[in-house]
Amino acid sequence: MTTALADSWVIARRGLVHMRRLPEALVDATIQPIMFVLLFAYVFGGAIHPPGGGSYKEFLMGGIFAQTLTFGIFGVALALANDRKNGAIDRFHSLPISRAAVLAGHALANLMRSMLPIGLMSIAGLIVGWRIHSSVGNAVAAYALMIGFVFALIWIGVLLASLVRTPEAVQGVAFIFIFPLTFVASTFVPTQSLPSVLRTIAEWNPITSVANALRHLFGNPGGTLPDHGPWSLQHPVAYSVLWIAGILLVCAPLAVGAYQRSIRS
Amino acid sequence: MASSHAIEAVGLTKRYGTKTALDRFDLDVARGSVCALLGPNGAGKTTAVRLLTTLAEPNEGTGTVAGHDIRTDPVGVRRSIGLAAQDATVDDLLTGRENLVMIGELHHLGRKPSRSRAGELLDRFSLTDAADVLVRDYSGGMRRRLDLAATLVADPEVLFLDEPTTGLDPRGRNELWDVLDGLVSGGSTILLTTQYLEEADRLADDIVVIDHGRQIARGDARSLKRQLGGDQLHVVCAQDSDVDRVAQILQEVAGVAPTVDRAARSATVTTEGGAGAVAVLAGRLDSAGVAVEDLGLRQPTLDDVFLSLTGAPPVDEEPEEEAA
Numbered sequence: 001m002t003t004a005l006a007d008s009w010v011i012a013r014r015g016l017v018h019m020r021r022l023p024e025a026l027v028d029a030t031i032q033p034i035m036f037v038l039l040f041a042y043v044f045g046g047a048i049h050p051p052g053g054g055s056y057k058e059f060l061m062g063g064i065f066a067q068t069l070t071f072g073i074f075g076v077a078l079a080l081a082n083d084r085k086n087g088a089i090d091r092f093h094s095l096p097i098s099r100a101a102v103l104a105g106h107a108l109a110n111l112m113r114s115m116l117p118i119g120l121m122s123i124a125g126l127i128v129g130w131r132i133h134s135s136v137g138n139a140v141a142a143y144a145l146m147i148g149f150v151f152a153l154i155w156i157g158v159l160l161a162s163l164v165r166t167p168e169a170v171q172g173v174a175f176i177f178i179f180p181l182t183f184v185a186s187t188f189v190p191t192q193s194l195p196s197v198l199r200t201i202a203e204w205n206p207i208t209s210v211a212n213a214l215r216h217l218f219g220n221p222g223g224t225l226p227d228h229g230p231w232s233l234q235h236p237v238a239y240s241v242l243w244i245a246g247i248l249l250v251c252a253p254l255a256v257g258a259y260q261r262s263i264r265s
Numbered sequence: 266m267a268s269s270h271a272i273e274a275v276g277l278t279k280r281y282g283t284k285t286a287l288d289r290f291d292l293d294v295a296r297g298s299v300c301a302l303l304g305p306n307g308a309g310k311t312t313a314v315r316l317l318t319t320l321a322e323p324n325e326g327t328g329t330v331a332g333h334d335i336r337t338d339p340v341g342v343r344r345s346i347g348l349a350a351q352d353a354t355v356d357d358l359l360t361g362r363e364n365l366v367m368i369g370e371l372h373h374l375g376r377k378p379s380r381s382r383a384g385e386l387l388d389r390f391s392l393t394d395a396a397d398v399l400v401r402d403y404s405g406g407m408r409r410r411l412d413l414a415a416t417l418v419a420d421p422e423v424l425f426l427d428e429p430t431t432g433l434d435p436r437g438r439n440e441l442w443d444v445l446d447g448l449v450s451g452g453s454t455i456l457l458t459t460q461y462l463e464e465a466d467r468l469a470d471d472i473v474v475i476d477h478g479r480q481i482a483r484g485d486a487r488s489l490k491r492q493l494g495g496d497q498l499h500v501v502c503a504q505d506s507d508v509d510r511v512a513q514i515l516q517e518v519a520g521v522a523p524t525v526d527r528a529a530r531s532a533t534v535t536t537e538g539g540a541g542a543v544a545v546l547a548g549r550l551d552s553a554g555v556a557v558e559d560l561g562l563r564q565p566t567l568d569d570v571f572l573s574l575t576g577a578p579p580v581d582e583e584p585e586e587e588a589a
Contacts, residue, residue, distance in 0.1 A: 010371055093319075094346065
């Protein structure tokens with residue numbers, strides 16, 4: 001057990017060194033969220049009015065946090081797909097280490113990687129005028145929710161990498177499925193403004209739920225819980241936690257299984 | 266379990282979908298010896314290595330490596346082996362030293378011993394100057410040397426080298442052969458795969474020729490060549506019109522009909538006469554007044570071995586893919 005942890009840490013450290021030495025692979029975790037904060041705050045800021053009033057810049061932050069963390073799926077998926085492509089997975093598996101260590105190492109490195117966008121977005125938000133209006137306890141809960149969400153998404157990334165296998169295919173899935181999914185949500189606009197089918201999808205989309213939960217916990221515009229409407233909108237924190245638990249219970253074992261099958265052939 | 270064999274395999278079979286990559290493959294490699302698996306792309310060489318290094322599970326058959334069963338004791342196998350896979354799987358974004366230290370730590374040598382072991386190996390493979398350079402800036406030959414160094418970190422009993430010189434230029438290949446000579450004289454047991462008879466000849470005690478997942482011949486280089494009837498006399502004429510005369514002279518010297526390639530203006534015949542045959546042939550051609558572009562004694566190539574063993578030249582099949 002101790003050696004399995006030590007092995008995971010060796011592989012996690014390697015992942016962190018990779019990130020430092022290939023900064024262009026960090027664009028989605030650094031420049032992109034900052035750019036989105038600035039673009040949406042200043043380009044759309046005047047045109048969109050959050051439900052219940054308040055500043056759009058403050059409404060925006062919960063959405064951009066949720067979207068950027070969702071893109072984190074690709075950090076781990078790409079790292080695994082690249083390791084498979086260049087043979088690193090084979091080399092690791094020819095060594096006398098626990099096979100779980102490779103996955104655990106990647107998961108750990110990507111969990112640590114996600115601290116970067118969370119920190120940078122918070123700073124960018126504070127600069128454009130976002131503030132936390134709630135209690136310290138709620139703010140801590142908001143950041144804990146983000147970390148839990150990232151941890152769950154990492155296993156979706158592992159599953160994705162085991163199913164599609166090549167870095168190119170990972171990029172393809174990113175663009176075709178995940179990118180739109182982050183927009184059919186309350187990320188940038190309130191769900192009320194969406195047409196019927198999209199609106200229903202958005203209302204039950206976990207990205208909406210995480211965005212609204214963060215708005216609620218930070219005391220930002222759009223965070224007031226409605227008295228009627230779908231259960232997911234009335235209880236965004238509980239609904240987000242359910243998603244996180246569901247992904248961990250269902251996706252994580254599937255992901256580990258798919259990964260094991262993909263390497264033992 | 267004491268065995269005189271470092272590697273033993275009986276009836277190893279691996280199927281990917283409908284394709285049988287390895288078909289009831291038997292192998293035994295004595296301790297301290299070097300065995301070459303020789304065959305074209307897709308013959309099953311890499312599959313055999315993947316099964317024996319526990320990267321894949323056989324559908325049928327059994328095997329032991331350094332006394333550990335590949336099916337029931339894969340961790341024991343992994344503790345005893347070093348694997349250099351086909352594409353030099355060293356980490357581009359780490360330095361040479363970091364690569365070796367990481368492998369040492371994953372072999373549970375501890376951080377300090379890993380560092381000193383890395384230093385030793387970098388020195389031994391003439392990589393000390395490049396030790397702290399990122400591997401992405403290494404030449405192909407340097408990557409291969411680092412890859413070999415990485416397989417040696419834990420001082421393994423058995424080394425698996427999958428096409429160790431593929432993709433290297435002739436100079437890089439020669440350098441790597443020198444390195445491998447050193448390993449061989451150090452007494453390691455080595456299983457290497459190659460597409461080149463010359464390489465198998467140079468490095469291995471024992472050559473296993475493999476095609477369509479099956480062993481089709483086995484022996485040292487001399488006995489394989491003896492099956493072919495020796496070296497080859499090869500003549501390239503300066504003029505098209507001389508090819509027939511040269512072919513006739515070759516037949517007289519060697520006693521058998523040569524293979525003629527008119528497009529290349531060349532004629533080739535197998536001989537056991539060695540250098541003497543070259544001298545006789547040169548004299549005959551000179552007195553016949555034939556202008557010759559090239560004349561010499563060639564070792565048979567893998568193509569020739571295959572031609573003689575199977576009656577057909579080797580066919581490169583699809584590279585061995587992992588099953589979906």
